[in-house]
Amino acid sequence: MLTGGPLDVLTGDYLAELTLLILGRDRLKDPARGYAKTFLRQLEECLGLAADRGVKIVTNAGGLNPAGLAREIRTLARRVGADVRVAHVEGDDLLRERDWGPDVLTANAYLGGAGIAACLRAGADIVVTGRVTDAALVTGPAAAHFGWLAEDLDRLAGAVVAGHVLECGTQATGGNYAFFTEHFTEHFPEHLTERSPGHSAPHPGEQAADPCAAALRRPGFPIAEIHPDGTAVITKHPGTGGAVTIGTVTAQLLYETGGPRYLGPDVTARLDTVRLTDDGSDRVRISGVRGEPPPATLKAGLTRIGGWRNEVVFVLTGLDIEAKARLVRAQMEDALAARRPAEVRWTLARTDHADAEVQEEASAFLHLVVRDPDPEAVGRVLSGAAVELALSSYPGFHLTAPPGPGSPYGVFEAASVDAYAVRHTAVLPDGTRLRVPAAPAAPVVPGEGAQALPPEPAALPAPLPPGPVRRAPLGLVAGARSGDKGGSANVGVWARTDLAWRWLAHELTGSRFRQLLPELARLPVERHVYPGLRALNFTVDGILGAGVASQARFDPQAKALGEWLRARHVDIPEVLL
Numbered sequence: 261m262l263t264g265g266p267l268d269v270l271t272g273d274y275l276a277e278l279t280l281l282i283l284g285r286d287r288l289k290d291p292a293r294g295y296a297k298t299f300l301r302q303l304e305e306c307l308g309l310a311a312d313r314g315v316k317i318v319t320n321a322g323g324l325n326p327a328g329l330a331r332e333i334r335t336l337a338r339r340v341g342a343d344v345r346v347a348h349v350e351g352d353d354l355l356r357e358r359d360w361g362p363d364v365l366t367a368n369a370y371l372g373g374a375g376i377a378a379c380l381r382a383g384a385d386i387v388v389t390g391r392v393t394d395a396a397l398v399t400g401p402a403a404a405h406f407g408w409l410a411e412d413l414d415r416l417a418g419a420v421v422a423g424h425v426l427e428c429g430t431q432a433t434g435g436n437y438a439f440f441t442e443h444f445t446e447h448f449p450e451h452l453t454e455r456s457p458g459h460s461a462p463h464p465g466e467q468a469a470d471p472c473a474a475a476l477r478r479p480g481f482p483i484a485e486i487h488p489d490g491t492a493v494i495t496k497h498p499g500t501g502g503a504v505t506i507g508t509v510t511a512q513l514l515y516e517t518g519g520p521r522y523l524g525p526d527v528t529a530r531l532d533t534v535r536l537t538d539d540g541s542d543r544v545r546i547s548g549v550r551g552e553p554p555p556a557t558l559k560a561g562l563t564r565i566g567g568w569r570n571e572v573v574f575v576l577t578g579l580d581i582e583a584k585a586r587l588v589r590a591q592m593e594d595a596l597a598a599r600r601p602a603e604v605r606w607t608l609a610r611t612d613h614a615d616a617e618v619q620e621e622a623s624a625f626l627h628l629v630v631r632d633p634d635p636e637a638v639g640r641v642l643s644g645a646a647v648e649l650a651l652s653s654y655p656g657f658h659l660t661a662p663p664g665p666g667s668p669y670g671v672f673e674a675a676s677v678d679a680y681a682v683r684h685t686a687v688l689p690d691g692t693r694l695r696v697p698a699a700p701a702a703p704v705v706p707g708e709g710a711q712a713l714p715p716e717p718a719a720l721p722a723p724l725p726p727g728p729v730r731r732a733p734l735g736l737v738a739g740a741r742s743g744d745k746g747g748s749a750n751v752g753v754w755a756r757t758d759l760a761w762r763w764l765a766h767e768l769t770g771s772r773f774r775q776l777l778p779e780l781a782r783l784p785v786e787r788h789v790y791p792g793l794r795a796l797n798f799t800v801d802g803i804l805g806a807g808v809a810s811q812a813r814f815d816p817q818a819k820a821l822g823e824w825l826r827a828r829h830v831d832i833p834e835v836l837l
Contacts, residue, residue, distance in 0.1 A: 261481055262309050264497030268405070270310065271397040272319035273427050274299060277746065280391065281563040281670040283323040284365035294324035295388075300332055304340070307333075311342040311385065318376055318397050322388040324366060326350050327687070330388045345689035347379035349389040351682055351696075354560060360675075363564040367675075369682045370559045372525030373419075374410070375696045376400025378686035382694075391561065395423030398484065399526050406488050410526075410699045417529035417551030418490025420522065425482065425494055425512050425546070431741075432482040432494060432512045433502035436819075438739035438826060439756075440476060477501065491547045493539050504542040507739065507756060510793050514752020516743040518799050519788045520718075521552070523559075525679065526699055528552040532718060532790050548792070556701035557676040566671035567602070567631050570638040572646045573660040574626040581612055581624045584654035591653055592628060595645035601630040601637045607814065625660070627814070631669070638666040674746050718789035721762045728834045734776070735826025737836045738764055742822035747804045749818035751825060754795035760836050761794040767830070773798050776828040777821070 261270055274296040287294035299321035310317055322329045330348040337344050354360075354367045368391035377400045379387045387400070402408065402419040410416075425432050434440060480500020485493040494509050496502065513534065520532035528551065535548035572592075576584045585608050596604065607627040616622035628646075630638045643663035650657055679698035686694045737760045742751040753768060755761040770787045774780050784801040804818060815821065 261483075261497070262306055262313060262315060264480070264500060267313070267315050267483070269316045269318055269401045271401075271426065272299065272317070272321060273394050273397060274319065274321040275323060275391060277561060277563070277672045277744075278670070280323065280366045280368060280561065281672070284563055287324050288365075292325070292328055295326070295329035295332075296321035296323055299329070300336065303333065304336060307337060307342045307344065308340050311337075311344050316380065316384070316401070317386045318380075318389075318401055319387075320389045320392050320397065322348060322350075322390045324353060324368070324390060326388045326390045330386075330687075333386055333388065344385040345383055346386045346388070347382065347384035347689045348687050349375035349379065349387065349392070349685065349696075350687060351375075351684040352389075352391040354677065354682070360562055361564075364562050365565065365670075366561070366563045368561055369677055370525060370561065371682070371684050372396050372554075372699065373398070373400030373403060374526065374699065375684055375686040377404040378694050378696060379688060380404035382686075382688040382690075382692075384689050393524050393526075394427035395420040395524060396526065398423030398426060398486070402486050402490075405486075412490075413527050413551030413553065414549065415488075415490030415551070416527040418492060418546065418549040419486060420524055420527060420529040420551075421513070421531070421534055421546055421549050422484040422486055422492040422494070424515075424517075424522075425509055426484055428512060428515065429481050430479040430502060431515065432508055433479040433496055433500075433504055434476055434508055435479050435502065436741065437508055437511055438735065438741065438822070439507060479503075490549065491545065493543050493545050495543045498542075504544055506536045506538060506544055507754075509536055509544045509546070510754050510795065511739060511741045511752070513793065514750075514754065514790075514795055514797055515741050516745055517750060517752070517797060518745070519786070519797075520790065523555055525554055525558055528554055528702065532788075532792065534790070535792050553702040554679075554699050556679055558679045558682055560675045560677045562673040562675055564671050564673075565668050567633045567669060568635040568638045568666045569629065569631050569669040570642050570663065570666035571627065571629045572642065572663045574628070574646075575623050575656075575658050575660060576626055576654065577612070577619065577623040577656045581608075581610065584656075585624075585626050588626065588649065588653050588657070589628075591649055592645055595648075596630075596641065599637055599641050601632040601642075603629075603631040605629045609814070635666055635668075640665070642666070672746050718791050720765045720789065721758070721791070723766045724759070724763045724833055724835070729831040730834050730837055731829050732832050732837060733827055734768075734830050734832070735823075737832055738768075738826065740822030740826050742818050742820070742825075744804055744817040744819075748799060748801045749803050749821055751798045751800070751818075751822045752795055753798070753822070753825070754793060756794075757836075758794070763833055763836060764794075764796065765789065768796055770798070773825075776825060776830070779803075 283294050326348040330346050333346050352368045352371050360367050371392045373396035381404050399419040479502025480496040522529040530550040533550040537545045539545040609625045612624040613621045632638050646663050684696040740753045755764045770785050786799045788797040
């Protein structure tokens with residue numbers, strides 16, 4: 261990013277929900293730690309280059325100890341001879357502010373970008389924060405550069421949307437993109453030429469290079485060109501891989517979001533007002549974003565050790581898969597009866613194929629996952645039972661790996677705290693401590709606390725007229741991207757044409773969504789409509805249990821939930837195919 265072209269600010273988001281749990285355990289071992297050590301290693305390679313080019317760096321890599329990381333950066337700067345001014349933001353750490361209950365390891369409020377802006381206005385070259393919203397890494401520099409105030413809601417909302425597009429890096433330039441094969445066929449036709457006579461064929465056992473994979477191998481990182489009115493253009497440095505299109509930006513806008521009101525500490529951004537337009541090659545303009553006052557509360561993330569977990573995966577090969585699963589399940593249940601773990605979960609994945617030419621393709625997998633507050637209940641009692649069945653169970657008995665002693669798992673919980681009670685503080689380059697006031701909040705709605713009013717129901721397009729249909733995967737006409745938020749997940753689904761949107765908006769209702777994904781049948785599902793993006797967003801509460809660290813599912817972060825949905829077969833109008 262520093263060498264590829266012009267850049268004013270380089271941002272880095274290091275704090276997934278799981279990361280804070282890891283940093284909390286680090287801090288228990290050494291109170292001087294608690295920050296992302298990888299950031300320091302990366303900074304050592306490029307600090308001098310950033311200083312020479314006048315590029316400011318803003319990162320939340322401070323984690324649980326932003327002051328500690330700021331000190332380490334100053335030490336590094338002296339060692340490499342870089343003249344930089346370092347500031348940091350603190351006040352998000354609420355662990356000692358109240359009694360959060362037993363075993364809570366970390367408690368951090370999600371701060372906004374005002375503290376970052378204060379540090380930059382004071383001349384900081386590098387700003388380190390703890391837990392801030394992902395978008396704050398963009399709203400802070402934008403507010404400092406343009407002199408925006410807290411009441412500039414539409415401008416701040418535009419920066420929030422730009423920040424949301426940037427926060428996952430190459431997901432905005434083709435990474436994890438639903439239509440990646442068509443996408444790179446369209447944007448990189450030079451990769452589709454046949455092998456010329458002068459090129460040798462692949463050696464035996466060597467696969468021919470996939471042209472789409474070659475184009476996707478190193479997608480470039482996205483850049484937001486932000487304008488004084490809050491509009492932005494998403495682009496990337498010339499010559500880098502991937503591509504920036506309305507499709508790739510739409511996919512990222514739908515990632516890990518809930519309803520149309522995207523609540524944040526700086527502003528509430530109305531995602532149902534976002535407009536995307538093509539602005540040239542690898543350039544997508546974001547405009548029309550409306551902002552509303554933020555809520556009077558801040559989200560706080562709590563992590564704790566939830567207990568101990570262990571798993572065994574039995575491989576069932578060939579015939580009588582269901583009978584083999586019943587036998588070993590009954591044997592294991594007998595073995596666990598004397599000290600049964602608090603939670604026992606079985607899942608049979610029928611990955612087997614009849615008359616398979618490869619043994620693995622003839623095999624299914626029976627997953628056993630156990631959890632308990634006591635490590636002894638998931639340790640030897642489980643691993644011993646599994647190993648001891650090796651000569652007395654179903655034919656072909658074997659495991660994917662020897663069972664281990666069990667490991668601790670984490671739990672993430674979200675709480676609300678009064679924004680005015682959080683001591684958001686900017687520690688400027690000269691050491692001055694500046695208290696950052698909370699942004700003016702939305703008025704309290706009688707009977708609803710400090711929550712914002714729900715948006716008006718979005719208008720749906722006219723449905724397609726009846727016509728012939730064909731049974732086919734939903735993904736032929738709809739893209740999707742999914743992800744985690746605590747114990748919940750979201751699946752954003754979008755259409756690429758107005759015609760497909762007219763069908764999708766009426767076909768994919770909440771009940772139809774549940775039918776297509778039977779695992780969700782008993783879970784609360786809420787559907788949100790974004791006409792400007794030709795998109796639907798489904799939030800699924802409770803699908804991830806106590807969060808990603810608890811590993812409640814085969815896909816613990818719901819990253820592939822959208823791809824499962826796209827693989828489901830539905831009756832699609834032939835006019836769309």
